[in-house]
Structure formats: structure tokens, C-alpha cells
Amino acid sequence: MADPSSYRPKPGQIPDSPGVYKFRDEHRRVIYVGKAKSLRQRLANYFQPLASLHPRTATMVTTAASVEWTVVATEVEALQLEYSWIKEFDPRFNVKYRDDKSYPYLAVTLGEEFPRVQVMRGHKKKGVRYFGPYAHAWAIRETVDLMLRVFPVRTCSAGVFRNAASAGRPCLLGYIGKCSAPCVGRVGPEEHRELAEDFCDFMAGRTGTYLRRLEKQMMIAAEDMEYEKAARLRDDIEALRKAMEKNAVVLADATDADLIALAEDELEAAVQIFHVRGGRVRGQRGWVTDKVEAVDTAGLVEHALQQLYGEESGDAVPKEVLVPALPEDSGAVTAWLSGRRGANVSLRVPQRGDKKALMETVARNAQQSLVLHKTKRASDLTTRSRALEEIAEALDLDSAPLRIECFDISHLQGEDVVASMVVFEDGLPRKSEYRRFQIKGFEGQDDVRSMHEVISRRFRRYLAEKEKTGEWVDGEVPESAPEDDGRPKRFAYPPQLVVVDGGQPQVAAARRALDELGIDDIAVCGLAKRLEEVWLPGDDDPVVLPRSSEGLYLLQRVRDTAHDFAIRYQRSKRSKRIRSSPLDAVPGLGDTRKQALIKHFGSVKRLRQATIEQICEVPGMGRKTAEAVAVALAQAAPAAPAVNTATGEIMEDDGGSTA
Secondary structure, eight states: OOOGGGSOOOTTOSOSSOEEEEEEETTSOEEEEEEESOHHHHHHHHTSOGGGSOHHHHHHHHHEEEEEEEEOSSHHHHHHHHHHHHHHHOOTTSOOOEESSOOOEEEEOTTSSSOBEEEEOSSOOTTOEEEOOOSOHHHHHHHHHHHTTTSOOBOSOHHHHHHHHHHTOOOHHHHTTSSOOGGGTSSOHHHHHHHHHHHHHHHTTOOHHHHHHHHHHHHHHHHTTOHHHHHHHHHHHHHHHHHHHTSOBOOTTOOOEEEEEEEEOSSEEEEEEEEEETTEEEEEEEEEEEOOSOOOHHHHHHHHHHHHHTTOOGGGSOSEEEOSSOOTTHHHHHHHHHHHHTSOOEEEOOOSHHHHHHHHHHHHHHHHHHHHHHHHHHHHHHHHHHHHHHHHHHTTOSSOOSEEEEEEEEEETTEEEEEEEEEEETTEEOGGGOEEEEOOSOOSOOHHHHHHHHHHHHHHHHHHHHHHTTTTTTTOOOTTSOOOOOOOOSSOSOOSEEEEESSHHHHHHHHHHHHHTTOOSSEEEEEETTTTEEEOTTOSSOBOOOTTOHHHHHHHHHHHHHHHHHHHHHHHHHHHHHHOOGGGGSTTOOHHHHHHHHHHHSSHHHHHHSOHHHHHTSTTOOHHHHHHHHHHHHHHOTTSOEEETTTTEEEOTTSOEEO
């Protein structure tokens, strides 16, 4: 625990201007990012007596070992830089809303020649129009199924589209009238794009135009006694109305707005967002976060706005954003939102009428979300805490192992030997810090030597990072130490416990590797699969945890995760080796010309039988490259005939030749 006075900047050293500041811990890792109108006034608040600070703030400043800042010109720039740094450094003491799921969107790929309607998750892509998010993918499919009667846009994948085009027959949707079948030329690219754009217009809320147009066409068809056409149009109108009913009108003035509400207690906060477009609720989403910093409702709102719109632009940022409380720098936040949209954005608290009533509905959803989250998490937190305590007690550790690293070796009959390292923090997987290793020190199958090599390499890197940050100079950074950027390092942070997949031999190898490096403050244990026994270095008998033990269950989960991660890596290496071609050894021969060679000759076997002149006939192949290809193929198959590069002939073993 550091004393904040030990790294407090000197009086007058901090500028009295807008900026963004970073607190770093003893490992030079960024643990908190903040912004301020006046850096001098804001930072002074952190260096008060600890008794007068909020407990979370006191924890942060005693964990930190240094503070630094960057001056910017305006508060809007400070807001942008703060968001960028929080995203880049992932500081542990900043509030970060973790999305509780990957929400599905209804997406239209307008960037393609023949746009496709589909369900999409994850990061938004350029050239794609999104609607939502929706709570469930089936809700999107129901809506799309209704609308394809009127807007028969393509929904098939690229592979299905190509197969239908080559076969000259559309898929089932083309036969039943729910696809315009551009794959077989029933409509051209322009006509199909118009359908896709009409689909987007309808989803965006411009529904009246299409309903009136269809009603007029139905009346004309009825007057002309085209009753089948009139009936079909009637069904189309009904389908569109059903699709509209799925999103009830909540604001009569066709408002485009996002409503954000919060529910919070001392430890956690939940946020809910309703996306209203054209007066209808088009999507809903929510997050829950730990309040790891001392922040009020206005601060939570600001963090939510950053999370929600930090990667958005254009129409994805609505004209109006309704919130329960305005951020402290509401003018800067409004300017930032307007910059993201490219037009003015209104940020305000609804005071009366339909918008206030809808905000109350959103707030009730947020409260229910927080209650549900706490109900689920209560047992999770209790279970994880009990598991870590049981492990500490069973292994006689001084404290609960908050960071556990597990290593496993994988191979197939001594080939493609690899290792994995998985990390669990507070009993939860930290996937961003998983690592993979190739065994380089020797060839063949020897799990004990492999484990020794992997542990040695991992902790040599740890010692190197430790020396780089200057921790070996009485905790002070030497003048010659390179500047650290605060990003998470590959091996910079030590675990409290190393778990290896195996028994006594693997545990002894891991302990020996740490001893050789002079590391004596990290505990080691092994978990043997056969009887699920826990082995400690130097002990002749294992530690047997009860089968119902939460500690044993956590160790099993850590071990199994490392095992699966190692197997996946080993399989990927084996698949890559199997897929390798003799052509890979030809210098300067890229994938395009490899594919051209295989397409021209049909197989590597036929290519091996070809003369250099025949290889030169392939577009893009010069004589030198053709000779290199022939030599590479000959070397890759010793039993095959030799190549006479002077004549271009392929020679038989007995000295004869074949054309």
C-alpha cells in the first residue's frame, strides 16, 4: 500500500487548465483515468487526508504509485481523450458498463451488390444498416418473415446465393414469393436495391407511405375485378400492420430518442436504454456495473453515454437523448454527442408528459434488472469467495489466491508439442491474458521437460518486465528505464498460485523452474486427473479435497480450461501442418499464383508431372518461378522423378525422360 504523499506533485506543478489524468500502480499499469476542467483543482482532491476520502477513492490512491496528466484545449477534447484511454487501458478503478449479452440486430447489407437482410451481432460493420437491438433473435425473424411478403429482399448466405445462381434455380423462398430471386435474374441489381431501401425506410418508421400505396393498389385491383391480386395486397397490408404492432407507439409525435434510466445502490448500478424511432420502441438493452469509483448519478450517466455512443456516428446517435440527471459538464457532453451525430443533439431530463411517463417505465426496467442481477450474483460471489478460501486453507497460503495461472501440455504422439497458460482472477477467467507456447527446447514427448521450459519462459518474461519498469531499484523508476504506456503487458503481473495439469513430476518441474529464477513467493500445486488429487512440491502424499468442495471445483475448472485451450492450439497447429503444401517452400509464390497452378493442373500430383514449359503456360508464371516450383515439388517427394532444369524435362530414375 502506497502513501499518496510519496508521489504527490509539487505545488504549482499541475496546470490550471482542462485535461485528462492517469493514476498508475507500482507495475506502471494504468488503474484510473479521469478528466477535469481544472487539473489543479481536481487532482488536489485526491491528496487530502485518507480519512476524509470516499473509501473507494482511498483504495485507489493507496494502490497507485504515480500520477500523470495531459493538457487539452477544451472540455470536449478531454471527454474524447478520457473515453479513448478508458477503452485502451481498461483501468480497474473506472466504472465500465459490461454488456450482459451480445444483442442481435436486424441488419441490411447495403454495401453488397444484392443487399441481404439478416441477424447480426457484435461490432457494427461499414456499409450495413442496423435496426434494433432486439431482445431475442426470434423476434427479428418473426418481423422479417412478415415483411418479406411486401419487400422480398434476399436473406440467403453468399454460398447459397452462388449455388442457386450456378444451378439456375432459386431457393424455396423464391418459389413461395418471399424472395425476388436476384440469384437467377428475376430482378436486376437496381430493382433489388430499391426493395432493400424500401425495407429500410419502413423499418425506420416511414410506414404511412407504403400502407397508403398498397391500399390504393388494392382498391384499383378490386375495381378492375382482379380479386386474386386484391386479396394478395390485402394480406400484404395485414402483414405490415402485424409487424408494426410488434412495436407499439409510445410517443405520438414520431420522436427519435434514446431514453436512459439508472438503478443503483452503494455497490452496483444498472442502466437500461430504450431506443425510440418514429415514436415506437425499436430496441432495448441494458448493462450492470460495479461502482469501483466514487461516482454519483450524473457521473454514471456520463459513463453510460460514453459507452453507448463512443463508437457510433450519424443517425446511430438520435436527435434527442433523455436522461435521469445531466452530467456535470453537460455542455461538453452535448457538444460531443452533436459531433458524433454531425447535427445538433438535445440532452435533457424529461419533466412532464409522455416522455416522463416512458422514462418511468425505463427506470422500472432498470430496477428489475438490478434486482435480478443481484439475485444471480449473490450466490456467485459467495461461491467464488468460499472456493478461494478453501484453496488457501488446503494449500496453507497466507491469503486467498486472487490470481491463479494454470499450465497444460498438449501433443499428438510427440509431435506439435504446445502448452497453454490460462488466468483466473477473483475466480473468473481473464481471457485477455491467456497465452500459448510452442515447445522449442527439444523435440519429442516429455511432459516434465516441457513444463519446466514453459514455466521458465513465462517467469523470465515476468522478471524482464519487472526489471524494465525499475522495480528492482528500491521501487523507484530509474532515469534510464523506458517509458511505459500503461497497456497490459504479456507477463508483467505475477500470480499468487501456479497450477499445473499433472502430478508430482510436473509439480517438481514447475517448482524447480521458479527456484532457478530465484522466485520464492509464488505457490505451486498440481491437479492429477485420475483421482483429482492436489499435489504440492516435496510432499509424498497428495492433498485430498472433498468431492463437494468449491475449492476443488474451481481448481478443476481452471485445469479443464487450460486443457481445452492447449488442445485447441495443438489441433490448429496440426491442421495447419496437414494443410501445408510443397508450394509453400517456393520463395515469392503467393496464394494467388498457387491457386492458379492448382486450378490449371487440377492437383499437386499432376503439377509434379508437368514440364517447366507447361508450368510457364500458367498466367503470371515466369521461367525462374516455374523452375523453383519444379525443384520444390521434386524435393518434397524424393520418390518422384528428378527435374532437369536445363532442358525442362522430368527425368525417370533410370535416366530416361518423359515429356
